[in-house]
């Protein structure tokens with residue numbers, strides 16, 4: 001069942017940064033948001049390489065490469081476009097991270113439907 | 115040929131600080147200039163990816179730039195040089211080591227091994243009926259232990275042609291196949307070690323060519339569990355494990371790493387000699403592990419009835 005959930009406030013997200021969230025209390029982050037040049041994107045923390053059975057970062061919130069240009073999977077170095085989630089390098093080339101629909105409320109709340 | 119196993123893995127990375135932090139927490143000791151060592155002196159060299167001393171990268175951009183094998187003696191180096199010079203360039207570097215490229219394009223080094231002999235007990239267990247056991251009043255586990263990696267164990271490559279890779283290491287360098295996953299790749303050991311494998315290949319499309327994981331031997335299964343738990347407690351993220359493999363019988367726990375490949379802890383690998391006959395199995399969950407566990411936060415069933423009863 002889909003539910004609207006407030007993850008955080010826009011001010012909690014620095015530009016060129018990412019943050020993982022565990023909205024269902026699973027004990028590990030299941031989705032993450034990226035803020036880039038003021039825009040915010042959200043994806044499930046599931047690498048397409050093994051059909052979504054493994055997560056991306058090597059440590060909490062470590063979803064970006066050092067230049068903050070791509071989302072990376074630390075397991076085998078797959079790179080994904082921040083804006084689309086499309087894998088442009090690595091094992092799952094051409095596949096995409098599952099998107100999470102996201103909206104920002106007028107008062108700046110970051111809301112996902114999942 | 116008396117090749118013992120990998121002495122040093124050389125990486126070119128764009129995040130040296132992250133990698134340094136990661137391998138330090140993993141338990142390697144920094145020796146300066148990007149070098150990190152296990153207890154026996156085998157280890158890693160971590161350099162910024164543009165460092166001019168690095169061999170060129172594979173076009174896939176994998177961070178592993180060179181695998182340097184330790185050999186038992188100088189005659190082995192001469193023999194490798196003579197053999198590989200037949201069809202490729204083999205450089206003698208200033209330090210006396212050899213540098214060349216294998217049939218898949220991975221840069222290799224060979225040196226007289228710099229590893230130190232270790233004299234450490236393995237993890238000892240008590241079991242009814244067994245005579246070898248931990249001495250009386252000797253404690254099995256300490257809550258705050260930080261077990262250290264002992265020795266560089268093995269490296270695994272994604273390759274587009276495992277048969278070609280296997281043929282090169284077998285026919286040119288004397289490696290022996292100990293077991294294999296059907297249509298996937300062989301586990302191989304060089305002739306100078308009895309470890310089940312120091313090398314394993316996984317067949318993939320060409321765009322994946324590169325390192326899949328690397329690992330160090332620990333002192334026993336409890337070391338693997340405790341070192342892995344220490345990693346989890348520092349915020350690092352498990353990829354696979356803990357568990358125990360079937361081929362090789364090694365305990366494993368893999369962590370995602372800032373190298374863009376997995377870094378494993380392993381322990382208690384099978385040893386083999388030339389009388390061993392390689393087994394073969396289809397690849398899959400059921401053939402790659404005897405059991406697989408998953409970390410959870412510490413918890414204990416303590417106390418009486420539920421509150422209010």
Ligand code: FES
Pocket residue numbers: 047048049050054056073074075076077078090091092
């Ligand atoms: S699991 Fe993500 S790249 Fe392999």
Ligand SMILES: [Fe+2]
Pocket residue numbers: 268270327329366378380
């Ligand atoms: Fe391994």
